[in-house]
Amino acid sequence: xxxxxxxxxxxxxxxxxxxxxxxxxxxxxxxxxxxxxxxxxxxxxxxxxxxxxxxxxxxxxxxxxxxxxxxxxxxxxxxxxxxxxxxxxxxxxxxxxxxxxxxxxxxxxxxxxxxxxxxxxxxxxxxxxxxxxxxxxxxxxxxxxxxxxxxxxxxxxxxxxxxxxxxxxxxxxxxxxxxxxxxxxxxxxxxxxxxxxxxxxxxxxxxxxxxxxxxxxxxxxxxxxxxxxxxxxxxxxxxxxxxxxxxxxxxxxxxxxxxxxxxxxxxxxxxxxxxxxxxxxxxxxxxxxxxxxxxxxxxxxxxxxxxxxxxxxxxxxxxxxxxxxxxxxxxxxxxxxxxxxxxxxxxxxxxxxxxxxxx
Numbered sequence: 145x146x147x148x149x150x151x152x153x154x155x156x157x158x159x160x161x162x163x164x165x166x167x168x169x170x171x172x173x174x175x176x177x178x179x180x181x182x183x184x185x186x187x188x189x190x191x192x193x194x195x196x197x198x199x200x201x202x203x204x205x206x207x208x209x210x211x212x213x214x215x216x217x218x219x220x221x222x223x224x225x226x227x228x229x230x231x232x233x234x235x236x237x238x239x240x241x242x243x244x245x246x247x248x249x250x251x252x253x254x255x256x257x258x259x260x261x262x263x264x265x266x267x268x269x270x271x272x273x274x275x276x277x278x279x280x281x282x283x284x285x286x287x288x289x290x291x292x293x294x295x296x297x298x299x300x301x302x303x304x305x306x307x308x309x310x311x312x313x314x315x316x317x318x319x320x321x322x323x324x325x326x327x328x329x330x331x332x333x334x335x336x337x338x339x340x341x342x343x344x345x346x347x348x349x350x351x352x353x354x355x356x357x358x359x360x361x362x363x364x365x366x367x368x369x370x371x372x373x374x375x376x377x378x379x380x381x382x383x384x385x386x387x388x389x390x391x392x393x394x395x396x397x398x399x400x401x402x403x404x405x406x407x408x409x410x411x412x413x414x415x416x417x418x419x420x421x422x423x424x425x426x427x428x429x430x431x432x433x434x435x436x437x438x439x440x441x442x443x444x445x446x447x448x449x450x451x452x453x454x455x456x457x458x459x460x461x462x463x464x465x466x467x468x469x470x471x472x473x474x475x476x477x478x479x480x481x482x483x484x485x486x487x488x489x490x491x492x493x494x495x496x497x498x499x500x501x502x503x
Contacts, residue, residue: 147208147330148298150203166356192204193332236275240258280312281312303334379417386451
């Protein structure tokens with residue numbers, strides 16, 4: 145397998161910088177997700193790793209060796225595209241074995257590898273079918289077997305589950321993670337789906353506008369987002385972000401006051417996730433503007449002195465009706481504080497449960 149390193153990697157197109165000097169290390173055998181919205185540079189980064197695009201600047205290293213000038217076919221990489229890219233006139237077995245045509249293997253060895261890869265992804269009973277005779281999930285498995293058949297040092301996954309229905313995505317997330325652990329193959333996943341990234345990968349690299357905003361575990365990106373962008377991108381439903389003013393140890397957002405653990409001054413943003421708010425007998429008041437059922441939970445949109453905020457609560461007795469006046473409370477320890485000018489989280493400030501003050 146391979147240890148991957150990107151050093152000041154950059155990709156420019158005419159008038160556009162797609163990847164803006166990123167640095168990243170992927171340890172041998174680890175599973176890393178590049179996560180971000182469309183246009184953030186994640187797919188461009190993957191295509192440079194694959195050798196499809198050449199970097200404008202910087203270095204790509206596999207096990208310490210520079211591969212910028214190495215042709216794609218010589219990098220020993222397996223890649224699964226969003227579209228699967230199976231040849232319609234070939235059987236599943238022929239599609240899986242296609243990369244082996246260029247390795248000079250004996251037919252018996254090639255057939256063995258095809259059977260081995262097909263068994264790994266559980267399509268060994270479908271090898272004589274053509275892509276049109278396979279479901280979307282089966283095509284995805286064939287594409288994955290084709291990427292694994294040549295025993296690559298690096299596996300690249302480009303939005304591999306986006307064409308599957310919700311139930312099948314859940315199954316394939318588990319299957320791909322199982323395979324990655326079983327094979328111990330270094331894997332990089334590109335996705336805009338935070339659930340895919342956080343459930344499959346060891347580490348999540350959040351990208352925005354060609355740069356890396358944060359590299360951390362899934363838990364850290366949720367609990368300790370580095371910036372307002374990460375806080376807003378990670379989490380479903382999205383976090384509530386409320387402008388506030390800080391003066392000394394006081395942080396004031398509308399009629400809500402919090403006492404900080406150390407002096408802070410200037411314009412800030414307080415972040416509270418919908419799942420950390422709760423209905424209460426007193427606290428911040430608001431009117432229920434909308435109710436959105438979400439299975440066992442309900443998302444309430446509240447209009448009040450903080451503007452519109454969202455609250456996620458379990459379905460049960462006492463559910464307020466649309467238009468009702470309610471109060472919400474929260475544990476200040478669950479809040480996040482950001483500097484509005486830099487958009488970065490203020491890391492060394494805590495808001496404790498007994499720090500709520502009247503305004």
